[in-house]
Amino acid sequence: MTVERLLPDQDARDLIELTRDIADKELARRVDEHERSETYPEGLFATLGAAGLLGLPYPEEYGGGGQPYEVYLQVIEELAMRWAAVAVATSVHTLACYTVFTHGTPEQRDRWLPRMLAGELIGGYSLSEPQAGSDAGALTCRAERVADGYRVTGNKAWITHGGIADFYALFARTGSGSRGVSCFLAPGSADGLTFGRPEEKMGLHAVPTTSAHWDGVLVDADRLIGEEGQGLQIAFSALDSGRLGIAACATGLAQAALDEAVAYAKERQTFGKRIIDHQGLGFLLADMAAAVDTARAMYLDAARRRDAGLPYGRHASIAKLVATDAAMKVTTDAVQVFGGYGYTREYRVERYMREAKIMQIFEGTNQIQRLVISRDLAK
Structure with missing residues (x-):
């Protein structure tokens, strides 16, 4: 059924109609095949990005949609009505972009946000670890300061789009205690970064969820988001x-x-x-x-x-x-x-x-x- 939505203006109504059209043509017709075969829908997120659906709650100056959160969330709901895995991955991408938008420097925003919001770069969120899920303060993955950046060593878990994402909002320990965690915008293709086989899940089969192993991976200093020790606040x-x-x-x-x-x-x-x-x-x-x-x-x-x-x-x-x-x-x-x-x-x-x-x-x-x-x- 078509949900009757109370939307703030005509732009929002047009956006919902666009979303429904794309969701019916691109999601509804493909979901059964990919969920049953557990295969990734290649090209689908590029389509969503080209339509402007991956940067909706962010300002137009960075290529976003400039939409209030109440409209963005109703777009997510429309996607989920056709394909839950795609909606979840879209939400996670938006979450990964949030770190740069809210705590990045002007230079970091200008450098990365336009491509993120256009869907040219797909993001993942890497906070959880095998022994640190709800207790995020217990994470042990470390980022050691070196001359040309940070060396990241440790294991991460439960990463949506793991092994496929172009970047990860990575949270790693740079000190001790709750104020000893920092946030990084880590590239997905970094040397020394490897991913486990996709988890064999009950559902959401079309988008992989994986673990990640960081084996002394060098992350450039300009990829630190916010200040050292600000990671849990950002997360x-x-x-x-x-x-x-x-x-x-x-x-x-x-x-x-x-x-x-x-x-x-x-x-x-x-x-x-x-x-x-x-x-x-x-x-x-x-x-x-x-x-x-x-x-x-x-x-x-x-x-x-x-x-x-x-x-x-x-x-x-x-x-x-x-x-x-x-x-x-x-x-x-x-x-x-x-x-x-x-x-x-x-x-x-x-x-x-x-x-x-x-x-x-x-x-x-x-x-x-x-x-x-x-x-x-x-x-």
């Missing part, structure tokens, strides 16, 4: 925005599952009438619709606070928590609506259910979101 501020991206992805995925379930319930008949007309199943679909609309309202509220310059960290965590929990429930219920057919790969709902699970985990698990929310309440 956590970026994650507030990234959580909104995941909330939008989850909402789009849940909307897709709801649409499939409603369409099937209108066609399938039992006991002489459509199953949607049986109150028990009709009420289930009503609860699914309520969950989707609530998730959308949550991420839009947080985005509007962000656009207004208000504090929004707690609201971003709430949006991520509500939207991803909703996606898990809605996709599970969609399988139930299909009955035995929902458990087969003939229909997309089983894939939606698998894809929803990771959204409760990455960009901070939903247990971490509850911790963020409760700590904010305790202030």
Whole structure:
């Protein structure tokens, strides 16, 4: 179904129509093939970049779209309604660009942002490690200062677009304690940087997630973003925005599952009438619709606070928590609506259910979101 969106102006309405056209022509027709064969959609992100969809929340002076976050997130949701893996990778790319835009020098912004926002350079986000996921302060990958830059040694994990991205927002230890982590814009083709085989995941098969090994990799000094020791501050501020991206992805995925379930319930008949007309199943679909609309309202509220310059960290965590929990429930219920057919790969709902699970985990698990929310309440 086409979601009726409350958009701020005609430019935003035109952008959503452009997104829907591209998503239908380029994503919807390719998603089943690539997810089943677990193959990367070569050229697709270049297409999205050429259409201006990879730099929407950044200023036009750098080649961005100059769009408020509430519009950008609705574009992400539209992409996720067709292909969750592509929407997630787009959100991660935006997250990687955030580090340069918010903490880069004017020279760094001029040098890198135009190509990033145009999709000529695709980004990854490299914070997590095998033993440092939610506890980012425990990371051990080190960046040692040398005469011509930094030597990076250590292992990273759970990198979306790992081995494919052109650059990584890399967080490595330059000192001790929570103030001993720094942020770098690391090139993806650096000598000594290698990647593990793609993780064998439950879902999001078309875009690889890998580990990375940094074996004394030289990173030029001018690729330090912000000041030494500012890395965790940069990472956590970026994650507030990234959580909104995941909330939008989850909402789009849940909307897709709801649409499939409603369409099937209108066609399938039992006991002489459509199953949607049986109150028990009709009420289930009503609860699914309520969950989707609530998730959308949550991420839009947080985005509007962000656009207004208000504090929004707690609201971003709430949006991520509500939207991803909703996606898990809605996709599970969609399988139930299909009955035995929902458990087969003939229909997309089983894939939606698998894809929803990771959204409760990455960009901070939903247990971490509850911790963020409760700590904010305790202030």
